[in-house]
Amino acid sequence: MESGRASNGLRQELEVRPTRIVAMGGGTGLPMVLKGLARKATPKLDAGEPGLDITAVVAMSDDGGSSGRLRRTRGVLPPGDVRNCLVALAEGKGPLSEVFQYRFAGKKGLAGHAVGNLLIAALAELKGDFMEAVRVSGTLLGAKGKVLPSTLSPVHLVAHMEDSSEVVGESNICRARGRIRRVTLSPRAPPPVDGLIESIRAADMIVIGPGSLYSSVLPNLLVDGVAQALRETRALKVMVGNLMTQPGETDGMDGVDHVRAVIEHVGPVLDAVLLNGTAPSEEAARRYARKGSVPVKTDRRALLDLGVIPVEADLLKDGPRIRHDSRKVTRCLLKMARSGL
Numbered sequence: 001m002e003s004g005r006a007s008n009g010l011r012q013e014l015e016v017r018p019t020r021i022v023a024m025g026g027g028t029g030l031p032m033v034l035k036g037l038a039r040k041a042t043p044k045l046d047a048g049e050p051g052l053d054i055t056a057v058v059a060m061s062d063d064g065g066s067s068g069r070l071r072r073t074r075g076v077l078p079p080g081d082v083r084n085c086l087v088a089l090a091e092g093k094g095p096l097s098e099v100f101q102y103r104f105a106g107k108k109g110l111a112g113h114a115v116g117n118l119l120i121a122a123l124a125e126l127k128g129d130f131m132e133a134v135r136v137s138g139t140l141l142g143a144k145g146k147v148l149p150s151t152l153s154p155v156h157l158v159a160h161m162e163d164s165s166e167v168v169g170e171s172n173i174c175r176a177r178g179r180i181r182r183v184t185l186s187p188r189a190p191p192p193v194d195g196l197i198e199s200i201r202a203a204d205m206i207v208i209g210p211g212s213l214y215s216s217v218l219p220n221l222l223v224d225g226v227a228q229a230l231r232e233t234r235a236l237k238v239m240v241g242n243l244m245t246q247p248g249e250t251d252g253m254d255g256v257d258h259v260r261a262v263i264e265h266v267g268p269v270l271d272a273v274l275l276n277g278t279a280p281s282e283e284a285a286r287r288y289a290r291k292g293s294v295p296v297k298t299d300r301r302a303l304l305d306l307g308v309i310p311v312e313a314d315l316l317k318d319g320p321r322i323r324h325d326s327r328k329v330t331r332c333l334l335k336m337a338r339s340g341l
Helices: 002-016 029-038 065-074 080-089 095-101 115-127 130-141 170-176 196-202 213-221 226-232 255-266 282-289 300-305 326-339
Strands: 019-025 052-058 146-149 156-161 166-168 180-186 205-208 236-240 272-276 309-313
Touching: 019 029, 019 196, 019 213, 019 326, 029 052, 029 080, 029 326, 052 080, 052 196, 065 080, 065 115, 080 095, 080 115, 080 130, 080 146, 095 115, 095 130, 115 130, 130 146, 156 170, 156 213, 166 170, 170 213, 180 213, 180 255, 196 226, 205 213, 205 326, 213 226, 213 255, 226 255, 236 255, 236 326, 255 272, 255 300, 272 326, 300 309, 309 326
Parallel strands: 019 052, 019 205, 052 146, 205 236, 236 272, 272 309
Antiparallel strands: 156 166, 156 180
16 A cells, blocks of 8 residues: 555656756757747646756857957856856846846947856856856846756867868858868867756757757767767757758758758767748748848658658748747647657
């Protein structure tokens, strides 16, 4: 009888446990995912929703803009993507989020710096610990999840181009406009931040992307131990497919090329790809085409041949810009997590 009660208690505990989601990336794609997930983070047990336990994993190779300047002048790790993720997890609400995102105008001094970047850098110097600066910032903002830099090592992204040249630095790669064959981190295989591997192993779902393939998605996967943990975890691993190609980085690449690039870099770490099934307006497509960006098309059969399951849905946000809708993406991801696909 005691054994039966203990078993029932364990079953009830598992049923109400929050769904553990690890989201990996950088740039604007990861905050989009986090914003949607944050809305579902708080448990609503009366409605049968146990809530979410969210961990964001952020690439640390950014060397441009405000983050790049702080890296060069203060020796701090790049805070920009961390800041955006913290604000997204706070759902962007409240005056403090607005202050974090405020960017100084002008051409000298503080011009171009976001207040949140400066605050994270100041806290890192004050505490002598970048992770503590991130934790304090998350508490101040009321973030509904935690943010982990993928590594605390000062890393740079290196692109090995098809013409056998090498381009060092994320901002230089974006300007190089050549065909990328492979990317690595320098130093290679930097150690993961404490808790990262454990979070991957304990997750129910891993979300990778959307975002810049070579400068936001892959740098996280190149950190020591991450690819192996992804291959070994029992979590469902889903890549959110990009809507458009990125000039200078993924020109001419379709959805299968994106997945194949991940596999060639770190092996079979994907179970499924969430694809947009709604075409953008012709006017929007023409406007993007003038800037060298076209919709990412995907051959579903070719994905299956790679051992990756395509899942298609309407993911487009209303408006003139071609963007993912965070609510639509979240709805699909949670449905996949709860159904096992």
